Amino acid sequence: MSHPIVSSSPYAHNNQNVRKVMLQVQIAALPALMAHIYLFGYGIVIQWMLALTTALVVEYVMLKLRGRPVLPFITDMSALITITGLVFCIPPDAPWWIVVTGSAFALIFGKHLYGGLGYNPFNPAMLGYAFLLISFPVQMTQWTMPVEFTQSTLDFMQSAHYIFNGHIPGVSIDMYTGATPLNEMRTGLSQGVSIHDTLNKELQTTLWGLNSWAWINIAFLIGGLWMLYSGVISWQYPVGFLGTLAAVSMMFNLIDPGLYPPMDVVLLTGGTMLAAFFIITDPVTASTTPKGKLIYAAGIAILVYVIRNWGAFPDGIAFAILLMNIAVPLIDQYTQPRVFGHKR
């Protein structure tokens, strides 16, 4: 009786796999999704389903074109994470073609053209978002206003109607859309209104002293903490990112509170928590050494702060991440850990 040697040791495994990792990330995004639905209406569900359909089609076509087995790769769920990241960045009631082109661009140009999962240097979701922001700035900055301003959100059918047709019969959409707080702070500053005054206006209608944007961020934070616990993401990313952002914002807020928003506002507006736990933690495009992860995350935080305060865009997360993606090979090169028995 003889058998060919099929594999070498180890013959044990901790039963973790890529699919499970991706699924855990998806589950961690659920609290934020719920909060989003409650605060901004069902728009995001429609967007998400549109993106999912696009993703399935794009994945299938691209895998076929690349001559790869379709089933194992389409079920690796990496596309799901990409579109989830993207959908949270898109205005919930943006026209349908925004999310479709964005998802398609993210998956084709962000992932498949580089060789598929594991080979892409840039974060696909952020690549898609940057593409949309540059190509369709108007649609991308018309955010649905949260429930505290509109008193009631659009229902599912209204959202669907608006997304596909661009108007809702009998309803003025202007009632429901507006600028994000980050945008308002920016326009406020340009009109000579201090950060403090802009924020006070916002703070009038909040739940437990926090506005809807903050609540979305807190939902992301909860999901992120769960991912940290289950070991899906490394602690270096959120710690490096949030720590640096907090430190920088506190410093500048101390210098001039009228010009620079306070720390808690910086941490709980825009896509801060989404980035900290869901976007920059994408291991494929992030630095991979322990020290490198910290440097990478800190670099993104600094760039985010720079773009938000002095750049041309209200939220700079996408560009900050893409810029740091470029630096990853360099960071990895210089942050290699000391090997056992070697001297540094």
Add this chain to the structure above:
Amino acid sequence: MNLFTPIVNLLAKAHPSAKRLMHKFNGGVFPKYNKSLSASQPIRAKLIPQQLILPLQQQVGLPPEVKVQVGDKVKKNQLLAQPSKDPFKALSVPVHAPTSGTITAIQPITLPHPSGLEDQAIILEPDGLDEALDNILGVDGTVPESPLALKEILLNAGIVGMGGAGFPTYAKIPNQRGKIHTLLINGAECEPFITCDDLLMQTEADSIIQGALITAEALGAERIICGIESNKPAAIKAMQKAAANNRVEIKVVETVYPMGGQKQLTLELTGVEMPHKAHAVDIGMLMMNVATYTTIYRAVTFGEPLTSRLVTVSGLGLNQPFNMHVLIGTPFSTLAQAAQPKTELNYPLVMGGPMMGFKVANNDVPVIKTTNCILANPPEPVEMQMPCIRCGDCMDACPVNLLPQQMYWHSQAHEFDKVEKLNVFDCIECGCCSYVCPSHIPLVQYYRHAKSEIKEIHAEKEAVELAKQRHEFRLARIEREKQEREARLKAKKEAVKKEAAKAPTDESAGKKTSSAAAAAKAAAAKRAAAKGQQASSTEEQTETKMPSARLKAIEAAKLAAQKSVKRETSDADTDTKQDAAPMAKPDPKAAAKQAAMLAAKKRAQAKAQQTAETTDLTQETATTEASEKESARKAAMQTARAAAKKRAEAKADKTDSIGEEEITQPNPPPPGKTPKDGTVDKRKAAMEAAKAAAKKRAAEKAALEEKTVKTDSADEMTDSQPSESDSATSTDNAADKLKAAMEAAKKRAAARKAKQQADEQ
């Protein structure tokens, strides 16, 4: 650590990876141990199988030589195979009969080795009587006093490291006493499923401790530390009891894989991080497995060789896993069947644990000295390998702090130089990275492959380097021989010239010498002619292959030689005129020789002129730095002196061969010698040489003692020869060679001068 421990314990309840903070090395994994499968069972009674298969290759190193024949009846413990060569070099250990019986065959069988290769094995059919030879090692039960005495016993007992690698134990032990200050006992047993060390510590704690004490005594070790993982409370208790009244320290270490790794356990027990590429012995530590210490104890105290060992037979595919003292050579399948497999054993068994073991090529392979576990885990569906997502889980798990994801990336791309730069050779192949990889990439397999590829690349590089060195040495040798010949020729010409000059004054001597000189001249001229041809043919070769500096040096030397040849030939023309007078008178033979010589000389002259033209170019480009000139002059002087010496030697009826090596040593003058200087130096040197030779000759005539003096100096020369030729063989240090040769030549010249002065007085 005391304050820290409860916090980490709390954290560990919340999240298991917090346990990684509890040990000193990086990472590690916490696999399902499944140890209770076999640990809960008592050790089973010994089993004598139908057939014992004893591979000659039981360990790393070379197999021993068979000492029995087919049909021989053997008894338990009888020597079956013995190392033929020096065992210390071959890492070879003997094989003994595990029980009594008959040798039925000596044939190749499949080895329990990852390669699945076949090799010679002795097949023993037990008679069931188990008759033993007692104390075959002839020990008296006392503790060996020196490491060497202990090593002798360990070698004869055939003891190898029983933890896994199977490195012969005697080879691990240093020869000098006191080199090892800390003796470590490895009772960690971190692999899942395996419990043989656990049970051994529970049942034979005293033998382990005694074995360690014996070893420590023989080696002069001060400390003995035993590390046991915390998941073996019974073993810890037993060992603590056995170590209660002696100096063995029992330390409980965290349960984490790979705690049992030598480097990891050493760090944990002593706090010393074994330096990269160093062996434990280098830092004064020696670690052995608990099972090895028991066999040491049995060998030293009872003279028993290693013929059986405790083996765990376990796995999810067995109904009744167990531990048993198994005879070396028992087939795996026999043991697995004894554990009542749940299903037919149509899948490969694993030797060792699930993390570092290997699937055997054939389930009938025998238990060898390093088999600690036979694992029967039914095959599980293999997850498809996905692309690496660089999650870094492998890096967090790596106990050596490597970057497995990066090494994988480069291994996959066949960029082996980069893999090596990432310290792939520090990888201990523990399998932690593969264990945690969510993409199910067989990372360890990639590293094994990369290691073998890198080794091959290095071997190739070395071969190429060696070939290059050989070629360069060959070229240098050819060049040296050429110069030797030239120097010899010149020496002989000088001699002839002097003889001829002297001839008219001393007729009786002149007759003799002139004929001899003529013969020499003819021979020399012939050689010069041959040389010239060779030079022109080899020149192209040397020009393309040699380093420029060396090339220049050779060119300069050649040039110098040619110049002297040219000059001498013109001198010789006048010589022959002088020679002709005494020649004409009596000797017809000599006349014929003279004619031949003249013709040869002409040919040589023509050739020399030709070659001189070709080397003009190099003369022009040669640099003219003062220091170099100086050294060139010196070298030329040396050459001349050496030539003079040589001539003197020839006079003293010494064979050419003695002088050859010596003459050539100072030869290649450094580069940058201008032709003008060369000629001046040459002339000067030649004059000096001539003077010296004349003096010599005069002295020879004057005194008989002179001869003895010369033989002395010749002896001196031959003495200095070996070292010179030694240095000549290494092409790398040409400069050293030159210096040494110059030194030697100078010394000789000084000695000669002194002698001459003495003679003149």
